[in-house]
Amino acid sequence: MTETSWAGWNPERLAAEIEETAVPYGMVAVWWLGQGSFVLKGGTSILYIDPFAMGEDELKSRHGLKRSYPPLLEPEHIRHADYCLITHEHIDHLDPAAIAAMAKQKRETIYMSPRCCIDVLVELGVPANRITAADVRKPHVDQNRKLAVQPVPAAHEELEPDEHGYHRYVGYVIRFNGVHIYHAGDTLVYGGLPERLKQENIDLAFVPINGRDVFRTDRGIVGNMNYREAAELAHLANFRTTVPMHYDMFPGNTEHPGYFVDYVYDRYPHLPVAVLARGRRFLYASDEALR
Template structure:
């Protein structure tokens, strides 16, 4: 398998990944088109204007909600606004009323508020395996955004998703740090491509209630048996990012997995 950078939005039926910024991706399996965690607005800049962390975008959205073609499925990993954004998801629901959104079961009420009470919501639990479309399988993983947080019914608030279709296996961890159980689950799923956040974590951000994610080294270890690691969750907010130079340094010294730093507006075409 190869990932070949190509400029522009992917044409329908061409397998590959298009980075939307932060943890957002448009994924084309060659048959299905899947949208995951899109943040295409400035809702957080408005919410945090005038605060110590104003959430100003470092990069503009590479595509608007109005420009997006219809995805076949939308996956949402958790309820933080840069992943479950009402200013992105509700307009998307308005454009495509029959579109299905897979959301954490523990955040179903929040999803109704942010996507719409009439939205087609598929509540997911860690450990679920389901086939929402012919030829597409989804496996649901737990995630720990600093901690593995569950609701009163024991349902995980943070999830990751494994996508299996047409000979491709891809894993998007959502926001997470390493924790007991995760490594074994990922190695058992054996993805070809891992999409992992690499902005790390530290005491200063934790004290400001800004939970962190994998470091670059932790992401590379989790993806050690994958053909490709595509880092994300950088370049959006200046107070919570990773340096592109550090990602490129990791890429230069790591052959397995091959590390490919995505660029907004660039399509990573999947070739046999």
């Protein structure tokens, strides 16, 4: 992607901004790359969730899919990840182009993914000793980076644990730089999820809103919660700020984030929401940071 493409977007400049942004304790910087793909930074630590950077030509030729807009970061620009969290194996969440580039550029990155994805990561060049299987029964704790990651079962469209209790689809609760974050992955709202998340005291939640219907099911598209369900989850789980996601990447599987905003405004006006601009830095400050 050149300097003049997509309204002058420059992925090298975005990569530099991520590297250079200073984030005090109690805050997190967020860059949304579209779909369910996010970059988080707290202190000097950088965390990617479902990095999706596959170019338009490769995506179309290999997978028959069309992007609504070009990648905001190309694979070679993802060179600074301390952690990479993968929610499941679908191409827009486990992107072979992004993972292969990451594996070449920074061997110290720690990866977490569902157990069923580990062989794929190794084939893409990730050292096996840098991969942790996402286990919903226990958190991963990194004392040096003041980071804790708790995988949460996701139902896309069903909960699918294997015979060892490892789930095919997960979301993540992340305690990072003094902020509690929830990334839902691809999921419906299932029994017990709102209550579990309420106990986590989530500051910032990323939830899908694109929904599902019989026509998309007939085309083989696996569904998520819709904007109404996402709003009800935010209310029941008492998220302090909710960000809609997974609504903009592929024609025919989209939703208007304004519907989510309107639904929350009409029914739960006390709930803060934020609609992020693609690739633009968003800073979240917890109550602790503002004391």
